[in-house]
Amino acid sequence: MHQTFQYIKFLLKSTNQHGVHSPFVYNLATKCFYDRTVYKDYKTITKYRKKLLKNNTKILVTDLGAGSQIMKHQERSISQMSKHAGTTLKRAKLLYRLNRYFKFEHILELGTSLGVATHALSLGYPESYIETIEGCPTVSKFTIQQFKNQKIKNVSFIVDDFNNYLKQETLNPKPRYDLxxxxxxxxxxxxxxxxxxxxxxxHNDSVFIFDDIYWSNGMTEAWKTIKQHPKVTVTIDTFYWGFVFFRKEQAKEHFTIRV
Known part of the structure; x- marks a missing residue:
C-alpha cells in the first residue's frame, strides 16, 4: 500500500526532460535517461539475465539486510532470485547508459546479488574499476563463477558485511569513488x-544511486533525510532509484523525472 500510494504521488508530480531547467540535469535526461540507441551490449546484458532466469539451481541465502518481500525461505533458486530480487532488464540498460555517459573510473556497489547490475556497469565503460560487496558467501561464489565464465576482469568481488567493510581502517578516506x-x-x-x-x-562530481527509495516508510524517510543533507545539491527521484549529486557549482534543487 505504501508503494502504491507513493507511486500515485510520483506520477502526479513527475515530469520529463521538458520540465527540467537545469542544463546538467536536462543533458542527463536527454542524452542518457531517454537515449533510445539500441547498443550491441544490450544483447549481452539480456543474455546474461535470461541465463539466470532459466537457472533452477538452489542455494542457501543469508539475508543481512531487510530481505525479500516475496522470498521468505532461505533456500532459493537462481531463477526465483533473478525474477523477484534481481535488477530488471530496463534498469540494467539504464546503468549501462549511465556508465557510458559519465565514464565512472571507480565504482562501489553495495549488494552484488547475481551481478546483473554489476555486469551492466562493467560493459558500459570497460575502463571502470568496480568494487562490489556481497554479504552472502553462497551468492557471491555463484556470481563470481558467472563473471569468470563471461571473462569479465574489471570487477573486484568482496565477501563481507557492509558494516565490517566500512569499519576497515584500509578504507581510503580520500576522494575515491565516482559512483x-x-x-x-x-x-x-x-x-x-x-x-x-x-x-x-x-568528490565534487561523485554520484550516489539509492535503490528502492519507496520500498517502505523507513526507506522513504531515509531518502527525505538524504535530500536535505548540506553536502547534497541536486537529487533526481525516478521512483525506483534516487540519484544524488554533490556539485557545489549548482544551487540545491530536487527533480522528479519519469524514466
Missing part, C-alpha cells in the same frame, strides 16, 4: 549509516 550504488540493505538506519560513512570517499 556508489546502494542496493543491499533497504532499512532506514542502515542506509543513512552507509550514506554518512561513504561521504568521506567522494
Amino acid at each position: 556508489i550504488f546502494f542496493d543491499g540493505n533497504h532499512q532506514k538506519e542502515a542506509t543513512l549509516h552507509y550514506f554518512e560513512s561513504l561521504l568521506k570517499t567522494i
Whole structure:
C-alpha cells in the first residue's frame, strides 16, 4: 500500500526532460535517461539475465539486510532470485547508459546479488574499476563463477558485511569513488549509516544511486533525510532509484523525472 500510494504521488508530480531547467540535469535526461540507441551490449546484458532466469539451481541465502518481500525461505533458486530480487532488464540498460555517459573510473556497489547490475556497469565503460560487496558467501561464489565464465576482469568481488567493510581502517578516506550504488540493505538506519560513512570517499562530481527509495516508510524517510543533507545539491527521484549529486557549482534543487 505504501508503494502504491507513493507511486500515485510520483506520477502526479513527475515530469520529463521538458520540465527540467537545469542544463546538467536536462543533458542527463536527454542524452542518457531517454537515449533510445539500441547498443550491441544490450544483447549481452539480456543474455546474461535470461541465463539466470532459466537457472533452477538452489542455494542457501543469508539475508543481512531487510530481505525479500516475496522470498521468505532461505533456500532459493537462481531463477526465483533473478525474477523477484534481481535488477530488471530496463534498469540494467539504464546503468549501462549511465556508465557510458559519465565514464565512472571507480565504482562501489553495495549488494552484488547475481551481478546483473554489476555486469551492466562493467560493459558500459570497460575502463571502470568496480568494487562490489556481497554479504552472502553462497551468492557471491555463484556470481563470481558467472563473471569468470563471461571473462569479465574489471570487477573486484568482496565477501563481507557492509558494516565490517566500512569499519576497515584500509578504507581510503580520500576522494575515491565516482559512483556508489546502494542496493543491499533497504532499512532506514542502515542506509543513512552507509550514506554518512561513504561521504568521506567522494568528490565534487561523485554520484550516489539509492535503490528502492519507496520500498517502505523507513526507506522513504531515509531518502527525505538524504535530500536535505548540506553536502547534497541536486537529487533526481525516478521512483525506483534516487540519484544524488554533490556539485557545489549548482544551487540545491530536487527533480522528479519519469524514466
